[in-house]
Amino acid sequence: MIGDAWFSGATFSDGAWFTVPTFTRDAFFNGATFNGAAMFPGARFKRDARFEGATFNGVARFDLARFHRDARFDEATFAGPSMLGPLVCVGCVGLDGAVFETPATIEIAATAVSCRRTRWMSTAALRLRYATADLTDAVLSAPVAVAAHPTPFTHSDVRAVDEGLLAGAERGVRVTSVRGVDAAHLVLTDTDLSACRFFGAFHLDQIRLEGHCTFAPVPEGWYIRPPFRWTRRRTLAEEHHWRAPRAISGLSPPRRWRPGSPTVRIPQPAEVAATYRQLRKALEDSKNEPGSADFYYGEMEMRRHDRTPETTAVERGLLRAYWLISGYGLRASRALFWLGFTMASTVLALMLWGLPTNVPLPSASGITTGNTISLNAKKPDLSITGDRWTLRRADRAVRASVNAVVFRTSGQDLTPAGRYIEIVSRIVEPILLALAVLAVRERVKR
Numbered sequence: 001m002i003g004d005a006w007f008s009g010a011t012f013s014d015g016a017w018f019t020v021p022t023f024t025r026d027a028f029f030n031g032a033t034f035n036g037a038a039m040f041p042g043a044r045f046k047r048d049a050r051f052e053g054a055t056f057n058g059v060a061r062f063d064l065a066r067f068h069r070d071a072r073f074d075e076a077t078f079a080g081p082s083m084l085g086p087l088v089c090v091g092c093v094g095l096d097g098a099v100f101e102t103p104a105t106i107e108i109a110a111t112a113v114s115c116r117r118t119r120w121m122s123t124a125a126l127r128l129r130y131a132t133a134d135l136t137d138a139v140l141s142a143p144v145a146v147a148a149h150p151t152p153f154t155h156s157d158v159r160a161v162d163e164g165l166l167a168g169a170e171r172g173v174r175v176t177s178v179r180g181v182d183a184a185h186l187v188l189t190d191t192d193l194s195a196c197r198f199f200g201a202f203h204l205d206q207i208r209l210e211g212h213c214t215f216a217p218v219p220e221g222w223y224i225r226p227p228f229r230w231t232r233r234r235t236l237a238e239e240h241h242w243r244a245p246r247a248i249s250g251l252s253p254p255r256r257w258r259p260g261s262p263t264v265r266i267p268q269p270a271e272v273a274a275t276y277r278q279l280r281k282a283l284e285d286s287k288n289e290p291g292s293a294d295f296y297y298g299e300m301e302m303r304r305h306d307r308t309p310e311t312t313a314v315e316r317g318l319l320r321a322y323w324l325i326s327g328y329g330l331r332a333s334r335a336l337f338w339l340g341f342t343m344a345s346t347v348l349a350l351m352l353w354g355l356p357t358n359v360p361l362p363s364a365s366g367i368t369t370g371n372t373i374s375l376n377a378k379k380p381d382l383s384i385t386g387d388r389w390t391l392r393r394a395d396r397a398v399r400a401s402v403n404a405v406v407f408r409t410s411g412q413d414l415t416p417a418g419r420y421i422e423i424v425s426r427i428v429e430p431i432l433l434a435l436a437v438l439a440v441r442e443r444v445k446r
Contacts, residue, residue, distance in 0.1 A: 007032050015058070018043055029054050037080075040065050048091075051076050062087045064155055066165060067110075073098050084108065085127075086153030086161045093131075100124055107153050109163050120144050128173045129153070130166055133191075137180035147189035147211075148173035183207035195258070199238050199267045204278035208286070215294075216240055219247075219256055231331060234294040236279075238272045239302065270310070273302035293330050293442045300328040325435065332439035339432040343401045346425040350397035351388055354418025405429045 005027040015036035022044045029051045037059040045067045052072050058080045070091035073084075076098045085107035087093075092112040099119045109129040119139040126133070127149045135146070153161040174192040179200035190211035198204060215234035241260030260266050267275070276299035283292035303311060304319040322328055326335040400412055404425035414422060 004028065012036060012038070015039065022046070023049065026050070034058060034060070037061070045069070045071070048072065056080060056082065060084065064159075064161060066162075067091065067093075068165065070094065071110075078102070078104060082106070086155060088161060088163055088165050090165050107149070109153065109161065109166060111166070111169060127153070129163070130169045130171060130173070132174045132176055134176050135181055135186075136177045138178075140182050140185035143185050143187060145187040145189065146173075146175065146191060147187075148191055150190070178207075188213055193237075195237050197237055197264070198279065199271055199275050204275065205281040205285075207279070207282050209282065209288075216258065231327065233297055234291070235298055236272065236275060238267045238275060239298055241266045242269065242272060268308075269302040269306040270308055273299045273306065276302065290443050297328055297330050325432070326439060329435055329438045330442055332436045332443075335432050335436035335439060339405070339429060339436065342425065342428055342432060343405070346401040346404065346421060346429070347394065347397040349421045350400055350414070350418055351393050354400075354414050354421045355393050355396055356413060356415055401425060401429070405433055 004025045005023050008028045008030040009032065010029070011033045013035050015038075016034055017037075017039045019039070019041060021040075024046045026047045027045055027049045029049075031053045032051070033055045035057050038056050039059075039061050041061065041063045043062065043065045045065070046069075048069045049067055049071045052074045054073070054076045056076065056078045060078055060080065060082045062084050063086065065085070065087040067087065067089035068091075070093075071087075071089050072092075072094040074094050074096040076095075078098065078100045079102065081102050082100060082104040083106075084104070087108055087110075089108065089110035091110070092114055093108050093110045094114045095118050096114050096116045097118065098115075099121065101121045103122045104120075104124040105127075106124065107127045108131060110131045113126070113128060113131045113133045115126075115138050116134055116136045117138065118135075119141075121141050123142045124144045126144070126146045128146065129149050129152070133146060138144075152163055155161060172192050173190070174194075175188060175196045177197045178186065179197050180202075182202045184203035184206040187208040187210060190213065192214050193209075194214055194216040201207075216237055216239075218230040218233060218235055220230065220232075237258070237260070240258040244257040244259040247257045276295045280292045280295035280299060283289075283295065300319060300323070304316055304323060306316070319328075324334075325338055326332075329335075396412060400414075400422060404422060
């Protein structure tokens with residue numbers, strides 16, 4: 001067809017077959033009604049294809065269709081079984097406000113797929129390639145799976161779909177939003193969720209994240225005001241959006257927090273913490289303990305930064321100490337560092353104030369007068385004199401510190417100050433060791 005193709009408002013009482021047509025200009029099927037099968041096998045749309053408000057009462061198939069620009073099915077109704085694809089679209093496949101009343105299988109290789117306010121009344125499988133998908137306010141009445149297809153689609157399991165129109169397009173399927181979605185029916189498989197907005201979704205604790213779903217990382221590298229280094233973990237886009245305006249930049253940070261859209265409200269720490277908590281439970285229920293650990297870390301980070309009255313200054317102080325000592329029980333290296341520091345401090349303190357110079361045995365002298373014996377016991381001298389920095393004293397201090405790690409007494413004679421030092425070390429050092437073990441367990445537990 002050389003000019004625009006106008007079928008707006010048309011009614012196809014029987015099957016409508018458009019066998020390998022080529023629409024060189026815009027094709028308009030707005031408001032059209034297909035009472036029978038709507039077949040577009042191998043159709044080629046050189047410009048926009050618009051099916052907005054169309055009604056498909058029969059089978060709708062777009063096998064091997066190719067769209068050089070946008071394909072719009074906004075507000076369309078699919079009352080019969082639908083098989084959209086495998087199709088290739090250079091622009092956006094729009095399904096905003098569309099209604100799928102029966103099971104649907106959608107296979108799309110496109111730049112973008114918009115499913116805002118789409119109503120899925122039955123089960124559906126969306127297999128995507130290259131696409132950036134938006135599911136904002138979609139209504140899911142049955143399970144809907146969104147999956148990244150790893151290989152080019154095939155038609156009839158034989159013929160591979162030609163994706164030449166998308167040469168140079170960025171690979172990978174990205175989901176940008178599930179706000180307003182009842183996530184209890186949503187399954188995401190092998191998708192990039194680094195820019196996905198989860199805040200505002202319902203039943204996030206029941207979402208299914210299958211395969212290898214990626215999340216946004218934290219900025220990498222060292223920062224010098226104050227000196228610290230971000231540890232690797234998976235984060236939500238909402239945390240990036242909240243931190244971006246508050247980020248502390250070093251002299252040359254290799255990457256920064258990603259800012260959010262100015263048109264979308266940025267959730268506050270308490271809201272982001274609740275989102276982390278729900279997603280953590282979803283991963284725990286699927287037995288993905290290492291993955292849920294990162295979300296627990298993010299939840300605690302947001303609680304630490306929460307300034308609402310529900311989080312008191314004392315609670316924030318405890319969370320900060322927990323973060324500093326062991327990374328909320330998830331950073332074994334941090335707990336081991338403080339354990340080593342505490343043990344070294346204990347050794348130094350014992351050498352300086354805890355170990356007496358000599359350890360004589362208690363002595364007693366007696367006088368016998370008839371049948372009476374008088375004893376005079378002398379306490380050992382526990383004073384510190386002379387050189388305190390000797391190998392012998394260091395050995396005794398190390399043994400006392402190591403015993404304290406496993407909550408054992410060293411059995412050595414100590415000065416009064418040394419006894420207090422040992423008591424403190426027997427409390428602190430086992431706790432730090434337990435936090436290190438806990439952190440390792442969280443990373444390997446299944």
